[in-house]
Amino acid sequence: MTIQEKQQKVVEEFSFLEDWMDKYEYLIELGKNLPPLDDSSKQEKNLIKGCQSRVWLDVRRENGKLFFKADSDALITKGIISLLVQVFSGHTPEEILDSNMDFIEKIGLKDHLSPTRANGLLSMIQQIQMYALVANTEKSS
Amino acid sequence: MNISQIRAQFPALQQKVYGKPLVYLDNSATTQKPESVLEVLREMNGGINGNIHRAVHYLSVACTERYDKARKTIRDFINAASENEIIFTAGTTASLNLLAFSFGQTYVRPGDRIIITQTEHHSNIVPWQMMCQRTGALLEVWEMDDTGALDPKKLEQILDKPGDPPKLLAITHISNVLGIVNPLAEIIRIAHYYQVPVAVDGAQGIVHQKVDVRQMDADFYVFSGHKLYGPTGTGILYGKEKYLEEMVPWQGGGDMIESVSLEKGTTYAQLPLKFEAGTANFTGVAGLGAAVEFVQGLDNGSIEEYEKTLTEKGLQLLREIDGCTIYGMPGTYYGQVYEKIPVFSMSIEGAHPSDIAMMLDKMGIAARSGMLCAEPLLARLNLTSVLRASFALYNTVEELHFFVDSLKKILKILR
Numbered sequence: 022m023t024i025q026e027k028q029q030k031v032v033e034e035f036s037f038l039e040d041w042m043d044k045y046e047y048l049i050e051l052g053k054n055l056p057p058l059d060d061s062s063k064q065e066k067n068l069i070k071g072c073q074s075r076v077w078l079d080v081r082r083e084n085g086k087l088f089f090k091a092d093s094d095a096l097i098t099k100g101i102i103s104l105l106v107q108v109f110s111g112h113t114p115e116e117i118l119d120s121n122m123d124f125i126e127k128i129g130l131k132d133h134l135s136p137t138r139a140n141g142l143l144s145m146i147q148q149i150q151m152y153a154l155v156a157n158t159e160k161s162s
Numbered sequence: 163m164n165i166s167q168i169r170a171q172f173p174a175l176q177q178k179v180y181g182k183p184l185v186y187l188d189n190s191a192t193t194q195k196p197e198s199v200l201e202v203l204r205e206m207n208g209g210i211n212g213n214i215h216r217a218v219h220y221l222s223v224a225c226t227e228r229y230d231k232a233r234k235t236i237r238d239f240i241n242a243a244s245e246n247e248i249i250f251t252a253g254t255t256a257s258l259n260l261l262a263f264s265f266g267q268t269y270v271r272p273g274d275r276i277i278i279t280q281t282e283h284h285s286n287i288v289p290w291q292m293m294c295q296r297t298g299a300l301l302e303v304w305e306m307d308d309t310g311a312l313d314p315k316k317l318e319q320i321l322d323k324p325g326d327p328p329k330l331l332a333i334t335h336i337s338n339v340l341g342i343v344n345p346l347a348e349i350i351r352i353a354h355y356y357q358v359p360v361a362v363d364g365a366q367g368i369v370h371q372k373v374d375v376r377q378m379d380a381d382f383y384v385f386s387g388h389k390l391y392g393p394t395g396t397g398i399l400y401g402k403e404k405y406l407e408e409m410v411p412w413q414g415g416g417d418m419i420e421s422v423s424l425e426k427g428t429t430y431a432q433l434p435l436k437f438e439a440g441t442a443n444f445t446g447v448a449g450l451g452a453a454v455e456f457v458q459g460l461d462n463g464s465i466e467e468y469e470k471t472l473t474e475k476g477l478q479l480l481r482e483i484d485g486c487t488i489y490g491m492p493g494t495y496y497g498q499v500y501e502k503i504p505v506f507s508m509s510i511e512g513a514h515p516s517d518i519a520m521m522l523d524k525m526g527i528a529a530r531s532g533m534l535c536a537e538p539l540l541a542r543l544n545l546t547s548v549l550r551a552s553f554a555l556y557n558t559v560e561e562l563h564f565f566v567d568s569l570k571k572i573l574k575i576l577r
Contacts, residue, residue, distance in 0.1 A: 041180065041524040046575055049517070073516040073532045075546060094546070095514035096576060097521075140516060 024116055027108045028124035035128040044129065048100025055103040058092040069141040069148065074098045076141030080152050085160070086113055087152060091145065098140050101133060105142075109149055114157035117149065165468070168460070169556045171196040182526030185561045190338045190366060190505055190552035191530060192388045195453070199392060202228075202452045206445040214444045215417055215435070229444045232451030233434070236398060239454045240383065241374040246403050246433035250447050253397035254365040255285040257384035258332075260399055260437060261361060262289035263296075264409040265330065272298030275328035277320060277358075279304040279312055280542055281337040283535045286363040290332060299329065306542060310340040311495035314352055321356040331360045335367025335383075339536050339548065340490025341473075341505030343371065345498040350379050359405070365389055369554070370469060370503040372462055375400055387446065392453030396446040399437070406433050415439035465555050472504040472553050472562060479566040483573070485511030489543060504553035507534065510569075512577040515549035521572045527565055 022030070038044045058067075062079040069076040074095035081088045089110045093099040108124070109117055125131055134143050169175050174194035177184050186194060206228070212221025214229050237245045251257045270276070276290050276299050294301045304317055321327060331353045336343050346362060353360045359381035364373060368385040375383050382405070387396030401409075411418055411430055418439040420429040430436045473492070480486055487509050492502035509515065515531035522529050530550040533540050540548065551565055 042521070045521055045524065049575060073547065074514060095516040097517045 024108055024112055024120040028120075031104055031108065032124050032127045045097055048103075049096045050100070051103040052093075052096040052099035055092070055099055055106070058090055062090060063092065069144045071141035071144070073140040076102065076145050078145050078148055080149075082156060086111055087117065087149075087156060089149060093141065095140070098133075098142060101130060101142055102145065105146065105149070114153040114160070117153035118157060122146070165556065165558055169558070171198070171456075172556055173197065173200065175556060179526050179528075180524055185527040185557075185564060187551040187553060187557065187561070187565060188528045188530050189369075189554035189557070190341075190389070190534075190550065192394070193369070193391050193554050194556070195391055195393070195449075196456050198456050199449045199452045203393060203445060203449045206448055211445070213441055225444050225448075228448040228451070229442065232447045232454075235451045235454050235458075239373075239458065240368075240398075240400060241376050242400055243376060244403055247400055247406065249399040249401065249406070249434050249437045250442055251384075251397040251399050252395050252443065253386040253388065254363065254384050255289075255386075255397075257397050257399035258285055258289045258361075258363065260412045261382055261384070261401070262293040263412045264437070265361075265405070266293040266297045266299070268409045270297040270299045270329050274299040274326070275302050276300070277302050277304055277317075277328045277331040279333050280306045281310060281312065281340060281536070281539050282332070282334055282363065283338050283365075283539075284537070285365070285535070286332055286334060287538065302328065303538075304331075304333075306539070307495075308543075309495065310337065310342060310490050310539075310543075311500060312344065312349075313496050314345075314348060314498070315496070317349065317352055321353065321358060327356045327358050329358070331358050332363065333360065334363040334365075335373075336370060336503060336505075337490065337536070337539070338366050338505070338552075339507045339534050339539050339550070341366075341503045341507070341552070342490045342492065343367070343501045343503065345500065346378055346380070348498055354379065366503070366505070372466075381405060387450040387453060390450075390453055391456055393446040393449040395443050396450040398450075403433065406437070411436050411439070413439040417442065460555070468555065469504055469553070472557065472559065473502050475559060476504055476506050476551075476553070476562055477502075479562065480506060480508060483510065483566070483570065489548065504557075505550065506552070507548045507550040509545060509548055510573065513573055514576075515547045517576055518549050518569065518572055521575070522565075522568060525568045527568055529565075 038047055058077050063077050067077045067079050074093055077092045079090045089106045091102045091106055093102055125134055172194045210224050212225050214226040233245050233248050236248050242248055251260060278290055280303055290301055302320055304312060304320060306312055350360045361382035362380045364383050364385040369390050381402050383400040385398050388394040418431050418436050420431050422428045480488055489507045492500055519529050519531035532547050534550055
């Protein structure tokens with residue numbers, strides 16, 4: 022599946038969730054089901070500090086594709102992370118750089134990515150894009 | 163005291179969020195404003211608008227009168243000796259920055275010591291760090307114990323070190339995390355015994371306690387308008403006249419001068435205008451005056467009584483929640499009685515504060531999560547985040563119950 026198709030799938034899943042509590046409960050389920058990072062990946066260098074919650078992001082490169090693993094101490098944040106990892110993991114740097122993020126807005130979670138939320142999510146996305154950019158530059162140089 | 167009559171004066175409390183009645187429990191961050199304050203702001207923004215202290219025309223005079231009247235109202239409110247001791251600022255943070263700059267330039271030399279406590283919020287930490295960088299002074303921290311209480315003996319040890327006594331002790335009246343009232347009478351007595359002036363951060367204190375700066379004998383006392391049912395962008399720096407008289411001004415500009423000459427230089431205005439450069443927030447100040455009048459119009463004794471009820475009930479209900487730790491408990495520590503205001507910071511096993519706050523939000527409840535602008539205090543407690551519900555005099559016992567019941571529902575989902 023392309024990144025766009027994966028995003029579409031998430032939007033469809035969310036369209037069945039009527040109110041906010043349902044959305045949060047769904048995200049909490051996703052968060053609980055996302056395997057926690059092992060301690061070796063939960064190092065300071067992978068930590069994105071926010072005032073609200075903390076996020077860890079670990080990246081692996083294999084056969085020209087980027088694979089993400091991530092974790093958070095807060096469950097709703099972790100649920101959103103699970104969506105991001107699901108959408109972006111296993112793609113090439115070009116695919117990641119060419120993609121957009123409208124699915125977050127479409128499922129009504131745009132507020133969670135505002136800089137003032139300080140939950141680490143915005144930094145996490147920037148970090149993913151940064152990894153993709155670096156990987157892309159290394160490849161072409 | 164009739165809470166529903168008080169609530170009725172606050173339009174913001176009548177609104178719904180996400181289709182649910184708003185339950186506003188983030189009062190330590192900012193409070194809602196009563197109709198009497200909104201009326202003043204409307205009236206001034208809508209017409210009574212002329213720059214103060216400079217023109218002879220009707221509007222300027224009308225605004226000047228309101229500005230000066232507010233100063234008198236606030237002098238009476240905190241029982242300052244003179245209106246010269248009341249400086250209008252943009253808020254607690256602005257007051258502390260002013261104080262740190264002007265006090266630092268006037269009195270502090272390299273190697274001097276400045277004391278703060280571990281329970282301060284960032285506004286009462288960072289200005290002093292910056293002052294120490296500018297002056298070469300050293301910042302020393304009066305550490306709290308595991309409960310959040312401050313042992314006066316530790317203060318004496320800090321003050322009693324050989325050499326000159328510290329230049330200043332800056333301490334909060336009530337921590338915005340712990341909600342515990344520091345025994346200032348005893349603390350100020352000790353500091354003054356060692357000839358150390360005391361600056362009190364009253365951002366939370368002024369809202370929940372009757373403050374008499376002369377009885378307390380604080381050398382400086384600062385607070386914000388917006389936490390006291392007044393407009394944002396207003397605040398007070400109270401200082402004893404003997405210090406304010408000597409202190410150099412912070413910002414320069416109009417209104418703070420006596421005479422400006424390009425050849426002979428500038429002479430400054432008398433107090434209090436010396437510290438009020440530029441066009442003052444006269445609309446906000448008039449609104450702050452109205453907010454203080456609103457508080458003065460309430461029966462002080464019954465407010466304290468009512469807040470005590472909220473505190474006791476809140477502690478009782480929250481303690482019934484499995485795995486809930488509340489930070490800042492009332493009691494007797496080091497021979498001093500520590501009272502608590504209805505501010506409840508907590509962590510709950512198996513549930514992250516930010517998850518809880520996000521779900522409370524969608525139930526119509528405004529609560530806080532995170533470090534509460536007090537990172538060192540949280541670090542001391544080995545925490546990265548807490549959940550806080552902070553009550554004001556317009557919150558009801560029903561709201562408290564609704565908060566606790568909602569919390570229990572959320573915990574069932576999260577844990």
